[in-house]
Amino acid sequence: MPIMQGADLHGMQSGGLLSAHRSPWRLTALIAVSLLVVCAGGMVQLGAGSYDMSWRQAWEALVDPHLWEHPSRILRLLVGEGMADRLGCERCDTLPTSTLIVWTVRMPRVLVAILVGINLAYSGSILQAVTRNEMADPYLLGVSSGSGLAIAVVFMFLPGLGVHLPLLAMVGGLTAFAVVYAIAWSRGTSPVRLVLAGVIVGAIARSVETAMHYLAQDSSALRDATAWTSGSLIGARWEHVLMVLPWTSVSVIVALCGARYLDILLLGDATAKSLGMSIERVRFLLAATAVLSAASAVAAAGMIGFVGLIVPHMVRGLVGSPHRGLLLGCLVAGPALLIGADAASRLILNPLQLPVGLVTGAIGGAFFLILMRRKRDFGRL
Amino acid sequence: MIQKRLHANRVLGGVDLTVRYRPERPPVLDGQTIDVPIGRVTMLIGPNGSGKSTLLKTLSRQIAAERGVVILDGRDIATLSAREVALSLGILFQENQAPHDLTVEELVCHGRYPHRRLFDPLTAEDRFAVEQALTLCGAGPLRDRPISQISSGQKQLAWIAMLLAQSPHYLFLDEPTTYLDLPHQFDVMNLVRHLNRELGCTIVITMHDLNLAARFGDHIVALHQGRIVAAGAPEEVLTTATLRTVFDIESRLFRDEQTGSLHCVPINRIPAAGGRPR
Ligand SMILES: Nc1ncnc2c1ncn2[C@@H]1O[C@H](COP(=O)(O)OP(=O)(O)OP(=O)(O)O)[C@@H](O)[C@H]1O
Ligand SMILES: [Mg+2]
Numbered sequence: 001m002p003i004m005q006g007a008d009l010h011g012m013q014s015g016g017l018l019s020a021h022r023s024p025w026r027l028t029a030l031i032a033v034s035l036l037v038v039c040a041g042g043m044v045q046l047g048a049g050s051y052d053m054s055w056r057q058a059w060e061a062l063v064d065p066h067l068w069e070h071p072s073r074i075l076r077l078l079v080g081e082g083m084a085d086r087l088g089c090e091r092c093d094t095l096p097t098s099t100l101i102v103w104t105v106r107m108p109r110v111l112v113a114i115l116v117g118i119n120l121a122y123s124g125s126i127l128q129a130v131t132r133n134e135m136a137d138p139y140l141l142g143v144s145s146g147s148g149l150a151i152a153v154v155f156m157f158l159p160g161l162g163v164h165l166p167l168l169a170m171v172g173g174l175t176a177f178a179v180v181y182a183i184a185w186s187r188g189t190s191p192v193r194l195v196l197a198g199v200i201v202g203a204i205a206r207s208v209e210t211a212m213h214y215l216a217q218d219s220s221a222l223r224d225a226t227a228w229t230s231g232s233l234i235g236a237r238w239e240h241v242l243m244v245l246p247w248t249s250v251s252v253i254v255a256l257c258g259a260r261y262l263d264i265l266l267l268g269d270a271t272a273k274s275l276g277m278s279i280e281r282v283r284f285l286l287a288a289t290a291v292l293s294a295a296s297a298v299a300a301a302g303m304i305g306f307v308g309l310i311v312p313h314m315v316r317g318l319v320g321s322p323h324r325g326l327l328l329g330c331l332v333a334g335p336a337l338l339i340g341a342d343a344a345s346r347l348i349l350n351p352l353q354l355p356v357g358l359v360t361g362a363i364g365g366a367f368f369l370i371l372m373r374r375k376r377d378f379g380r381l
Numbered sequence: 382m383i384q385k386r387l388h389a390n391r392v393l394g395g396v397d398l399t400v401r402y403r404p405e406r407p408p409v410l411d412g413q414t415i416d417v418p419i420g421r422v423t424m425l426i427g428p429n430g431s432g433k434s435t436l437l438k439t440l441s442r443q444i445a446a447e448r449g450v451v452i453l454d455g456r457d458i459a460t461l462s463a464r465e466v467a468l469s470l471g472i473l474f475q476e477n478q479a480p481h482d483l484t485v486e487e488l489v490c491h492g493r494y495p496h497r498r499l500f501d502p503l504t505a506e507d508r509f510a511v512e513q514a515l516t517l518c519g520a521g522p523l524r525d526r527p528i529s530q531i532s533s534g535q536k537q538l539a540w541i542a543m544l545l546a547q548s549p550h551y552l553f554l555d556e557p558t559t560y561l562d563l564p565h566q567f568d569v570m571n572l573v574r575h576l577n578r579e580l581g582c583t584i585v586i587t588m589h590d591l592n593l594a595a596r597f598g599d600h601i602v603a604l605h606q607g608r609i610v611a612a613g614a615p616e617e618v619l620t621t622a623t624l625r626t627v628f629d630i631e632s633r634l635f636r637d638e639q640t641g642s643l644h645c646v647p648i649n650r651i652p653a654a655g656g657r658p659r
Contacts, residue, residue: 257499257500260494260497263491264491264494266478266479266480266483267477267478267479267491268478270443271474271477271478273443273463274443274467274471274472274474275491275492275495275547276462276463276464276465276466276467276468276494276495277463277464277494278462278463279463320482321482321483322483322487
């Protein structure tokens with residue numbers, strides 16, 4: 001066929017990670033810098049605290065051969081005493097104090113920061129594509145309302161259920177998402193309907209929550225609830241790591257496999273459908289993944305704001321909107337931002353610790369201020 | 382891959398189609414039957430709001446008919462999956478959106494979507510279809526340009542290239558020439574002719590330019606207020622009487638010696654009072 005001879009087939013060789021023209025060095029640089037921040041912030045977190053250690057001591061505790069040569073001791077730290085006794089793990093009594101502190105208190109906090117950072121960044125990226133709205137964040141579809149309400153109910157009325165708070169917060173968030181989807185559904189959904197339904201559920205839930213705070217007799221319960229809702233990594237333990245990890249894995253796998261679907265969603269519902277996408281099914285699965293990811297992050301660390309909004313923004317600005325690059329960038333940039341903010345939250349008012357949510361809020365505000373002043377076409381996806 | 386199409390078993394048509402966007406409003410299409418001639422270029426003409434886009438969307442399963450069936454290659458289109466439809470039918474909408482930094486090449490690659498499964502990378506065959514589509518549309522030199530930074534004419538060609546990468550047998554184009562200057566209009570229409578004559582695609586186009594419709598269409602369907610008023614060869618449909626009913630215009634028609642195709646000179650609008658009610 002004559003027309004084929006003219007075809008320029010140079011493109012056939014390209015087929016790397018990103019399409020030919022998007023230079024991969026930006027993504028590489030982003031990954032390198034983020035990893036650096038994660039390591040530096042992580043070391044700060046391992047060394048800092050009421051039991052003061054130098055970085056060297058912290059490092060030695062991290063690689064302590066007393067642990068690494070006895071894997072069953074590591075297992076004991078991971079699964080907790082009760083389970084460890086049943087499994088017959090070696091005891092950890094003989095370990096040096098610094099090792100114990102690093103391994104039971106400080107390392108889980110760093111790991112939770114990494115996982116929650118990934119979860120929020122992925123949740124934000126997915127929801128920004130699903131709603132075709134650059135301002136979408138992980139809490140858009142009811143997660144914050146549902147979790148917030150669940151938390152308030154537990155603190156005010158059911159303090160006995162406090163130990164199950166993470167689980168209840170997660171269930172609350174997922175329930176609210178289901179309500180949002182049901183409200184938005186009428187022979188199919190659309191991005192606008194979803195966002196509006198999220199606003200409706202959010203408004204009602206917030207009123208109820210505020211009313212409960214208002215009526216609350218016990219002001220300490222109020223304080224606890226506020227600490228939760230502002231988001232904090234203080235008190236993160238191995239159980240939190242183990243709780244978030246499965247959801248992080250699920251959302252990373254689903255999102256990376258679904259990168260092409262997310263790209264197609266950005267072309268609009270009609271085009272996506274004309275290309276053969278079962279749009280409602282894809283949209284629901286992706287939204288549900290994002291919400292699971294956000295709800296599990298809330299369960300582990302409360303409602304840390306702005307990470308899920310600014311990380312996808314920053315990464316998109318650097319590597320562009322195609323989701324393969326965007327999601328790979330978010331995989332390291334999310335943890336970097338959260339660990340950086342957490343290290344800052346510890347250092348700013350040392351020895352006092354701020355909830356990390358306050359720091360990310362301030363970073364988020366500053367970020368958008370700069371972006372708005374610098375970019376005229378800001379706000380278009 | 383875009384190849385010469387075989388026409389055996391190809392059928393596309395709608396029987397007794399009634400479409401309504403809102404239950405309380407009268408139907409936008411009211412019991413219409415249409416047969417799309419295979420291997421031909423069909424032009425849908427009609428005034429704004431006459432239901433051209435609605436008819437295209439119904440025939441491509443974008444919207445479901447309240448009554449009636451659409452038959453695609455011998456099967457009721459409502460029983461096919463979105464992917465099955467996409468493998469044989471592609472549609473370009475009147476308005477399109479894309480992230481502003483998406484490049485032309487990335488857009489065209491998205492056209493391969495229905496051919497790929499969950500984990501499939503872009504195969505050599507996919508790349509080949511993309512390159513061929515870019516070349517056919519003359520969009521090769523634009524491949525690395527962001528879609529938001531090219532002209533409307535170039536944008537239209539990029540979107541058509543995406544459609545070609547999808548490599549469907551049926552191509553629906555909703556007003557592909559509307560915002561284009563004359564040279565770009567001819568680029569698009571010559572491409573349409575090439576796709577039809579050389580590759581055997583069946584093409585349906587909505588269009589406001591009657592002269593282009595007459596010159597490049599083998600078959601013309603005239604719509605007026607959700608009804609198909611006339612359908613047939615250009616000389617059967619483009620008559621002063623039909624144009625009066627469909628567009629409310631007085632016109633003169635003649636055959637151009639050189640191109641051999643019909644031309645329409647609109648003279649004036651028929652005053653509303655003397656026209657039809659509603
Ligand atoms: N999404 C919609 N919701 C409600 N009514 C609609 C919708 N789309 C079209 N209509 C109505 O259906 C009728 C036919 O519209 P359609 O878009 O099919 O016309 P058209 O012939 O393509 O017009 P144009 O030349 O302006 O593109 C119009 O009266 C329009 O108001
Ligand atoms: Mg139209």
